[in-house]
Amino acid sequence: MNYDALLWLSFGGPEGPDDVLPFLENVTRGRGVPPERLAEVAEHYQHFGGVSPINRLNLEAIAAVEKELAAQGVDLPVYFGNRNWHPMAEDTLARMSADGVRRALVFPTSAYGGYSACRQYDEDIERARAAVGEDAPELVKLRQFFDHPLFVRSFADAVRAAHAELGDVEGTRTVFTAHSVPLSADAAAGPPSEGGNRYSRQVAEAARLVAAEAGVGEFDVVWQSRSGPPRVPWLEPDIVDHLDTVHAQGVTSVVVCPIGFVSDHLEVIWDLDNEAAERAGELGMGFARAATPNADPRFAELVVELVTEHTASTAPRKLSDFPAAGCTVNGAPCAVRCCEPVTRPASRTS
Numbered sequence: 001m002n003y004d005a006l007l008w009l010s011f012g013g014p015e016g017p018d019d020v021l022p023f024l025e026n027v028t029r030g031r032g033v034p035p036e037r038l039a040e041v042a043e044h045y046q047h048f049g050g051v052s053p054i055n056r057l058n059l060e061a062i063a064a065v066e067k068e069l070a071a072q073g074v075d076l077p078v079y080f081g082n083r084n085w086h087p088m089a090e091d092t093l094a095r096m097s098a099d100g101v102r103r104a105l106v107f108p109t110s111a112y113g114g115y116s117a118c119r120q121y122d123e124d125i126e127r128a129r130a131a132v133g134e135d136a137p138e139l140v141k142l143r144q145f146f147d148h149p150l151f152v153r154s155f156a157d158a159v160r161a162a163h164a165e166l167g168d169v170e171g172t173r174t175v176f177t178a179h180s181v182p183l184s185a186d187a188a189a190g191p192p193s194e195g196g197n198r199y200s201r202q203v204a205e206a207a208r209l210v211a212a213e214a215g216v217g218e219f220d221v222v223w224q225s226r227s228g229p230p231r232v233p234w235l236e237p238d239i240v241d242h243l244d245t246v247h248a249q250g251v252t253s254v255v256v257c258p259i260g261f262v263s264d265h266l267e268v269i270w271d272l273d274n275e276a277a278e279r280a281g282e283l284g285m286g287f288a289r290a291a292t293p294n295a296d297p298r299f300a301e302l303v304v305e306l307v308t309e310h311t312a313s314t315a316p317r318k319l320s321d322f323p324a325a326g327c328t329v330n331g332a333p334c335a336v337r338c339c340e341p342v343t344r345p346a347s348r349t350s
Contacts, residue, residue: 012082013052114199178260180223253286263294
């Protein structure tokens with residue numbers, strides 16, 4: 001099958017102080033997040049001038065992918081669209097249509113399954129196509145890649161480098177982190193026949209693969225960046241709480257690897273480089289954070305390899321027993337009742 005373009009579909013982030021609250025309102029619409037929590041998160045962005053690094057990092061990654069596509073002789077222009085901030089996916093798809101694109105592949109900047117990590121990108125695609133109308137290009141989403149050898153090796157090298165930064169101190173604990181989600185959302189992640197929890201199981205598998213590749217023995221999988229009301233249970237433990245736990249166990253230094261993120265989102269910079277690093281300092285623990293793969297040349301190679309699975313019918317490479325294409329086959333819609341959104345309780349005002 002022939003394709004005319006590649007759409008790089010991401011989360012989006014504010015570009016200045018006035019963008020922050022409107023952006024966060026887009027992110028949390030319908031999720032029952034209390035206004036005071038939005039204000040708290042907005043303050044995190046204001047520490048960085050109201051600018052998230054995510055758009056810049058996406059543009060850098062796109063430039064690397066364009067270079068890799070050209071090097072491999074794959075003639076596909078790359079377009080950039082977001083879920084929550086400009087350039088919005090709807091606007092980008094309208095431009096693609098005007099440029100004559102009729103069929104395009106879509107690379108979502110998430111390696112995992114689950115609602116927010118996977119199915120919501122399908123919803124973004126359908127929303128954008130509906131906004132453009134009958135002239136909207138056909139869009140085929142690329143597969144999940146948490147167990148791709150290039151993804152695993154990139155993180156493994158980053159973990160080794162972080163250990164070296166600490167001087168390879170004996171007994172350093174490696175801690176993998178990913179974005180927390182409500183337990184109910186994780187339970188709904190994956191087709192019902194699979195029993196749910198696809199998101200947390202894939203994160204755990206990615207951590208296992210990276211630890212094995214990096215030669216790490218003992219490691220932990222923890223979570224970060226929860227945003228819901230306290231009465232709603234989310235995946236735990238939180239990274240900061242976990243530092244207290246391992247400190248009490250006698251651990252004197254930690255390497256933290258943001259396995260759930262492909263680039264240095266503001267959540268990585270704030271939750272890990274600020275809050276977690278600060279807590280480690282208070283506890284007198286050594287702390288090093290592993291890099292995300294966005295800037296690694298192998299990340300561009302990975303994306304192009306996912307593309308050529310479609311354009312040249314190359315075989316998928318993977319290191320786990322999870323289905324190579326996620327829930328069904330490459331480009332197919334989610335299975336019935338797979339990763340359905342979970343209704344969240346409205347926030348209380350009293």
